[in-house]
Amino acid sequence: MTTIHSQQIWINQQDLADTKVVERELSTSDLQPDEVLLETDSFGFSANNITYAALGFKMGFWGFFPATDSHDSSDTGFGIVPVWGFATVKASRHSGIKEGEKVFGYLPMASHWVIKAGKVAPHGFSDIHEKRKSISPVYDQYLRCFADPGYDASREAWQLNFRPLYMTSFVLDDFVAEKARDETLLLSSASSKTALGTAQLLKDKKAPRKASYRVVGLTSKANVDKVKASECYDAVYSYDDLSELGHDSRYWLLDFAANGTLINNLAKQLGDNLSAVTLIGATDWKAQEKPNPKLLDAEIFFAPARVKLRQSEWGHDEFLTKYANAWQRFASKVSDQFFEQSHCGTEAITQLYLDTLNGSGQARALNVASFD
Numbered sequence: 001m002t003t004i005h006s007q008q009i010w011i012n013q014q015d016l017a018d019t020k021v022v023e024r025e026l027s028t029s030d031l032q033p034d035e036v037l038l039e040t041d042s043f044g045f046s047a048n049n050i051t052y053a054a055l056g057f058k059m060g061f062w063g064f065f066p067a068t069d070s071h072d073s074s075d076t077g078f079g080i081v082p083v084w085g086f087a088t089v090k091a092s093r094h095s096g097i098k099e100g101e102k103v104f105g106y107l108p109m110a111s112h113w114v115i116k117a118g119k120v121a122p123h124g125f126s127d128i129h130e131k132r133k134s135i136s137p138v139y140d141q142y143l144r145c146f147a148d149p150g151y152d153a154s155r156e157a158w159q160l161n162f163r164p165l166y167m168t169s170f171v172l173d174d175f176v177a178e179k180a181r182d183e184t185l186l187l188s189s190a191s192s193k194t195a196l197g198t199a200q201l202l203k204d205k206k207a208p209r210k211a212s213y214r215v216v217g218l219t220s221k222a223n224v225d226k227v228k229a230s231e232c233y234d235a236v237y238s239y240d241d242l243s244e245l246g247h248d249s250r251y252w253l254l255d256f257a258a259n260g261t262l263i264n265n266l267a268k269q270l271g272d273n274l275s276a277v278t279l280i281g282a283t284d285w286k287a288q289e290k291p292n293p294k295l296l297d298a299e300i301f302f303a304p305a306r307v308k309l310r311q312s313e314w315g316h317d318e319f320l321t322k323y324a325n326a327w328q329r330f331a332s333k334v335s336d337q338f339f340e341q342s343h344c345g346t347e348a349i350t351q352l353y354l355d356t357l358n359g360s361g362q363a364r365a366l367n368v369a370s371f372d
Contacts, residue, residue: 002027002028002029002091003025003026003027003028004025004026004027004028004037004039004090004112005023005024005025006023006024006025006026006110006111006112007021007022007023007024007110007111007346007371008021008022008023008024008067008080008108008109008110008111009021009022009080009081009109009110009346009349009350009353010022010067010076010078010079010080011053011078011079011080011081011353012077012078013056013057013062013077013078013079014077016050016053016054016357017354017357017358019350019353019354020078021346021350022067024112026112026114028090028091031091031092031093031114032093032116033093033094034093034094034116034117034118035092035093035094035114035115035116035117035129036089036091036092036093036094036097036114036115036116036117037089037090037091037092037112037113037114038087038088038089038090038103038107038112038113038114038115039087039088039089039090039111039112040085040086040087040107040110040111040112040113040370040371041085041086041087041088041102041370042085042086042156042160042368042369042370043083043084043085043086043107043109043160043368043369043370044083044084044085044157044159044160044161044162044164044366044367044368044369045083045161045343045349045352045353045356045367045369046161046165046193046356046361046367047192047356047361048164048165048193048194048281049081049082049083049353049356050356050357051281052081052082053079053081053357056079059135060133060135061081061082061135062079063132063133063134063135064080064082064106064108064132064133064134064139065079065080065082065108065110065113065132066079066080066131066133067079067080080108080109080110081108081109081353082106082107082108082109082139083106083107083108083109083369084104084105084106084107084160084163084164085104085105085107085160085369086102086103086104086145086156086160087102087103087104087105087107087113087142088100088101088102088103089101089102089103090112092117094117094120094125096117096120096125097117097120097125101144101146102144102145102146103124103142103143103144103145104142104143104145104148104151104159104163105124105141105142105143106139106140106141109349109353111371111372114129115127115129115132115142116128116129116130121316122144122147123143123144123147123148123316123317123320124141124142124143124144124147124148125141125142125144126140126141126142127140127142128140135304136302136304136305136308137304137308138303138304138307138308139304143320148320148324149320149321149324150163150320150323150324150327150328152328155331156368157340157366157368158331158335158366160366160367160368161193161338161366161367161368162193162197162327162330162331162366163327165193165194165197166193166194166197166323166326166327166330167303167307167323168194168197168198168280168281168303169194169195169196169197169198169200169201169330170197170201170323170326170327171303171306171307171310172194172198172254172280172301172303172306173198173201173202173205174306174310175301175306176198176202176252176254177202177205177209177211180211180213180252181212181213182212182213182249182250183213183214183249183250183251183252183275183276184213184214184216184245184249184250184251184252185202185213185214185215185216185251185252185254186216186218186245186251186252186253186254186266187199187215187216187217187218187233187254187256188218188219188253188254188255188256188257188259188262189218189219189255189256189257189281190217190218190219190223190227190233190236191217191219191220191223191226191227191363192256192281194256194280194281195217195254195256196227196230196232196334197327197330198254199215199217199230199232199233200230200232200330200333200334201326201330202215203215203232203233203234204329214234214235214249215232215233215234216233216234216235216236216237216245217232217233217235217236217237218236218237218238218239218242218262219236219237219238219239220238220239221238221239221240223363224236224237224238226337226364229337230333230334230337231333232333232334239262242265242266242269243269245269245270247270247271247273249273250273250275251266251270251273251274251275251276252275252276252277252278253266253274253276253277253278254278254280255277255278255279255280255281255298256280256281257281258279258281263277276299277297277298277299278298278299278300278301279298279299279300279301280301280303307319337364338364338365338366339364339365339366340365340366340368341362341365341366341367341368342368342369342370343367343368343369343370344369344370344371344372345371345372346371348369349369349371352367352369
């Protein structure tokens with residue numbers, strides 16, 4: 001029997017700035033059949049994780065890793081923010097999963113977590129624990145690093161911070177390519193990692209697709225030069241210069257910000273030339289006015305559904321290979337735009353969370369968090 005000292009960071013679901021560190025003692029002898037104890041090695045953290053918290057109830061993100069009292073399962077009013085990270089199998093009661101294996105997947109902001117392994121395959125396995133209230137099987141998968149074509153030990157910081165976001169970019173590009181004709185594609189929050197990845201794919205694949213669309217980024221005035229330097233867009237405008245958008249084109253807004261005021265301003269500026277709106281993310285989660293999909297006749301893009309579709313059509317291994325090739329090209333293209341930053345221990349992780357929540361974090365940082 002081994003006793004594990006576990007640390008979890010809990011967030012008040014009604015006041016996201018209210019945090020606390022909760023400690024637990026876990027015993028490997030308590031593991032039930034097919035259960036696996038994962039020890040978090042490291043995880044990435046960005047505005048995307050704040051979106052998980054901000055949309056925790058609306059989209060169901062609080063359900064993945066319930067923050068429950070050690071003596072009962074009653075609602076505490078707190079939740080654990082999901083993160084993407086690497087973990088090592090500390091103990092296993094599943095015959096197909098061995099101690100010491102390294103995996104990548106959706107983890108809680110915690111040093112250890114018990115999952116129930118199912119759908120075990122050479123490339124990975126899923127958490128099928130009844131306590132895990134999942135919104136898509138995509139979030140339940142853990143990839144075995146030794147079998148993952150996208151894993152590169154020398155670029156773990158990139159995988160932690162970009163790979164989950166680039167998955168959305170990858171399938172969003174695939175979605176847009178099916179429908180786009182000669183529109184000007186407007187990407188709000190153009191400096192965000194998901195928007196950058198989407199723009200890079202759309203722009204780089206334009207010639208092979210023999211497409212005539214344009215890829216245009218919208219961002220704050222302070223970020224215009226940085227976004228231009230990425231070379232992921234055909235053109236970049238600040239939110240203050242929307243009047244420079246002409247009326248000689250049809251526009252399709254790919255919205256990553258969820259700022260209703262911005263979308264309304266675009267609608268007024270472009271009129272009937274704004275032919276489509278697709279809502280993807282919520283980087284501006286503090287925006288006082290949120291977009292109304294019904295009033296905008298907007299489509300909501302849910303990346304896991306597109307991932308599931310393509311995995312079923314292409315096969316899991318082929319999907320991973322195509323994705324890995326695409327994301328490695330992207331990482332190479334923008335490698336000089338970002339730097340690695342480490343955050344070790346619960347105090348540093350909590351501060352990273354609060355800085356990101358308040359918008360004072362380093363936008364160009366590849367944050368790598370660990371509990372020790």
